[in-house]
Each structure stands twice: as C-alpha cells, then as structure tokens.
Amino acid sequence: MDIYNFIKSRRTIRKFKQDRLTKEQLAKYIDTARVAPSAANIQPLKYVAVVSREMTEKMFPLVKWAGYLAPMYNPKEGERPTAYVVVCADTTIRKSGYDMDIGAAVENMMLCALADNVGACWMASIDRDGIRKLLDIPETLEISCVVALGYLAETxxxxxxxxxxxxxxxxxxxxxxxxxxxxxxxxxxxx
Ligand SMILES: Cc1cc2nc3c(=O)[nH]c(=O)nc-3n(C[C@H](O)[C@H](O)[C@H](O)COP(=O)(O)O)c2cc1C
Incomplete structure (x- = not known):
C-alpha cells in the first residue's frame, strides 16, 4: 500500500487479538516518537512502556473507551490491549507548550505500529493519578495521554x-x- 492509502487506512482500534507484543516492538514504536518533530527541538517527552500481562491488566480500568458508544463498545475480556505506552512531558525540560510535540510523536508511533498490523487507540480520558501510582511515575513528569496497542481484531x-x-x-x-x-x-x- 502506498503511504497515502496507508495513512488513510488508519482507524482507532479498540478490539485487539491477544497475541502479546514484545518489549522490542514497543521500543521500536517509541523510537519513532523519539525522532518526531519537536518545537525548538527541545524534546521534552518521556515514555513508559507497559508490556507485561500483569501490568496491562492493571492499566485497563484506568482508561475510558469510546465515549459515544460506552459502555457497550468497551473491549471485552479477550479483546483488551496487550500493551500501552504512557506519554509524559518532563516539566524539568519544558513546563508547557508541548501539546503539538505530543501529537506528532503519537501519530508516528501509531503509524509505525500499524505497519506491523498492530492497532492503536490514543487515549486522553484516563485516570492520571491511578496511572502515576501504578507505574510509580514521578511528579516532574506530566502524564499527557496513553496509547493502547495490540494486533487488530476489528476493521x-x-x-x-x-x-x-x-x-x-x-x-x-x-x-x-x-x-x-x-x-x-x-x-x-x-x-
Ligand atoms: C487527543 C485524543 C484523545 C483521545 N482519547 C480517547 C479516549 O480516551 N478513549 C477512546 O476510546 N478514544 C480516544 N481517542 C480516539 C478518538 O475517539 C478517535 O481518534 C476518533 O473517534 C476518530 O477516529 P479515528 O482515529 O479512527 O480516525 C482520542 C483521540 C485523540 C486524538
């Protein structure tokens, strides 16, 4: 598929196959976020990769799905994400003004994942306090959003x-x- 049709084919995925993603896959997706455009090239974004079965299960109740169709369209048991990337801004590097950086970084990750047939849901309806506690994320990192990931089980x-x-x-x-x-x-x- 050419890049135009590939980008147009991306849709948010909320139903996932249960084959696990690897640490290496998540590192690859985050590497594409690493090189995304960044205002003044300040690069304030930091990431937490969640890939273990235990932690992905604990993340699930901390994110909210498909507002227009909730709760009916929430991923059911056996359809849930198999990984997450938590996107944070390091406020010791930049205090504010990083929202556009986040957009570019997340889109890079989602498109790179899609090339592996891994779907993504970009999520801002999240329990930031719960995620901070679960993953022991320091207060200097502002939790912006989460990208839920897994092999596509819907089109x-x-x-x-x-x-x-x-x-x-x-x-x-x-x-x-x-x-x-x-x-x-x-x-x-x-x-
Ligand atoms: C900043 C942002 C936050 C979002 N937050 C959520 C969310 O919390 N939960 C969810 O299910 N989808 C979330 N989405 C996904 C949108 O609902 C989705 O992008 C939109 O419906 C368009 O669908 P598409 O991505 O397939 O084009 C979010 C998307 C963006 C860009």
Missing part, C-alpha cells in the same frame, strides 16, 4: 459526515464507522 471504516453528525457508530456486522468531514468542508480556499 473500522471511514464514513461521510451526514447532517453535521461526527459521532462514530456501529453499522452492519457491528462494524464501527467513523465519519470524517469532506475536503470541501475543511479546505477554506486554495490560492
């Missing part, structure tokens, strides 16, 4: 936005459809 599809409704929904065979605004709506002008 959500892009849909058209109808009547301005952007909420993702379940269609035939319980396929998740994700409405995306049309080019004609988002491109204001080309000059």
């Amino acid at each position: 959500p599809k892009e849909a058209e936005v109808e009547n301005g409704d952007i909420k993702y929904y379940l269609g035939e065979s319980d396929t998740l459809y994700v409405p995306k605004r049309a080019m004609s709506e988002i491109v204001i002008k080309t000059v």
Whole structure:
C-alpha cells in the first residue's frame, strides 16, 4: 500500500487479538516518537512502556473507551490491549507548550505500529493519578495521554459526515464507522 492509502487506512482500534507484543516492538514504536518533530527541538517527552500481562491488566480500568458508544463498545475480556505506552512531558525540560510535540510523536508511533498490523487507540480520558501510582511515575513528569496497542481484531471504516453528525457508530456486522468531514468542508480556499 502506498503511504497515502496507508495513512488513510488508519482507524482507532479498540478490539485487539491477544497475541502479546514484545518489549522490542514497543521500543521500536517509541523510537519513532523519539525522532518526531519537536518545537525548538527541545524534546521534552518521556515514555513508559507497559508490556507485561500483569501490568496491562492493571492499566485497563484506568482508561475510558469510546465515549459515544460506552459502555457497550468497551473491549471485552479477550479483546483488551496487550500493551500501552504512557506519554509524559518532563516539566524539568519544558513546563508547557508541548501539546503539538505530543501529537506528532503519537501519530508516528501509531503509524509505525500499524505497519506491523498492530492497532492503536490514543487515549486522553484516563485516570492520571491511578496511572502515576501504578507505574510509580514521578511528579516532574506530566502524564499527557496513553496509547493502547495490540494486533487488530476489528476493521473500522471511514464514513461521510451526514447532517453535521461526527459521532462514530456501529453499522452492519457491528462494524464501527467513523465519519470524517469532506475536503470541501475543511479546505477554506486554495490560492
Ligand atoms: C487527543 C485524543 C484523545 C483521545 N482519547 C480517547 C479516549 O480516551 N478513549 C477512546 O476510546 N478514544 C480516544 N481517542 C480516539 C478518538 O475517539 C478517535 O481518534 C476518533 O473517534 C476518530 O477516529 P479515528 O482515529 O479512527 O480516525 C482520542 C483521540 C485523540 C486524538
């Protein structure tokens, strides 16, 4: 698949096969975050890789799934992520202004994972205090978000936005459809 169609094919994954990811795989994905664009090249982001069965199970109750379809679409037993990456900002390096860095870093990780057929859910609805306690993350690291990972066990599809409704929904065979605004709506002008 060419890069254009590969990027367009990425959808958030919330159902995962139970084959385990390896430490080396997580290190590879974080390595792509490491080299992402960073404002003034300050690189304030730090990561915690969660790959053991025990810790991934403990992470599960600390993240919230698919707000528009909760709790019905929460991953069930046997569909849960097999790894997580916790994305933090080191406030001793930069106190604020790293949100765009995070976007670039997370997208790099998600696309690199997808090339291994590993799906991802970028998650900001998370219990930051619970995650800090569980993983013993120091206060100097601001917990921004989590990327849940695992081999894909669903194939959500892009849909058209109808009547301005952007909420993702379940269609035939319980396929998740994700409405995306049309080019004609988002491109204001080309000059
Ligand atoms: C900053 C950010 C935070 C998100 N947080 C969550 C979350 O907490 N839980 C969840 O299930 N999905 C979360 N998502 C995934 C979005 O729901 C998803 O990207 C959106 O519905 C579009 O679907 P797509 O990624 O398949 O294009 C988040 C996405 C972003 C960019």
